[in-house]
Amino acid sequence: MALRPKGRFGFRRTLEYLESGRVYLKDNVKTISVHYKTHGVGHRGLQRFWHEHIPQIQYKNPDVQIFSEKNIGELPIVRIYFGDGRKTKLDVEGKSSDTILEDLKAIAAQTGSNAGKEAKPHPADFGQIGRKCICEIPGQVPCPAKVPLQNVSHSWHNKGSSS
Incomplete structure (x- = not known):
């Protein structure tokens, strides 16, 4: 028996559902x-x-910030903010979800040869873009496997030593 995602709308958290989307902004x-x-x-x-x-x-x-505000305005609106300072409003009152998606595609989706290209690798994806550990990013604490930790005062770290 295969395990199914639990909770309300659990299918939305499955990888195959997320990968089936075709909108690249x-x-x-x-x-x-x-x-x-x-x-x-x-x-x-x-x-x-x-x-x-x-x-x-x-x-x-993954580089686009998407958020919702519930019960604030009177009209259902989708606002799109561009990097050059432009803003666009979509009036979506009474429209179906598929119609809203088509309107969003018409305004903000990639077209032509750029459509469908894979997204740039996200810096938080370790192990997939050549980095195996967070210590490989400049400014982070080095790995204890490579450089011994100094000035560690955690209780779990000092359990083996006598004080």
């Missing part, structure tokens, strides 16, 4: 904010968009 897209209410008929499409499509977009575009 332009390099100059820096932030996407989603504003909706948790109740109301005109907000249902944006709520579904947040739960269905945003996890895939975040996975494919």
Whole structure:
């Protein structure tokens, strides 16, 4: 019997679900904010968009900050902020989640030969981009395997020694 992810909407945390997304945003897209209410008929499409499509977009575009603000404004809005200071609003009231995704693709997705390229490696992905340990990044504490630690005052470190 295969183990299934537990919890509400557990399938959204599976790797195959996250990798199935096909939206690669332009390099100059820096932030996407989603504003909706948790109740109301005109907000249902944006709520579904947040739960269905945003996890895939975040996975494919790790450098883009994506956040939501619930129950703040009256209208459901998606705001896109670009690196050059431009802002764009998508009015999504009464639209389905798939329509919202198509609108987002039309404004902020890569097109042509750049579409579908793999995202740049994220610096936090150790072991996948040539780094085996965080100590290989400048400014971090060196590995105890390479350089002995000095001035360690942890209780667990001094258990073997007599004081």
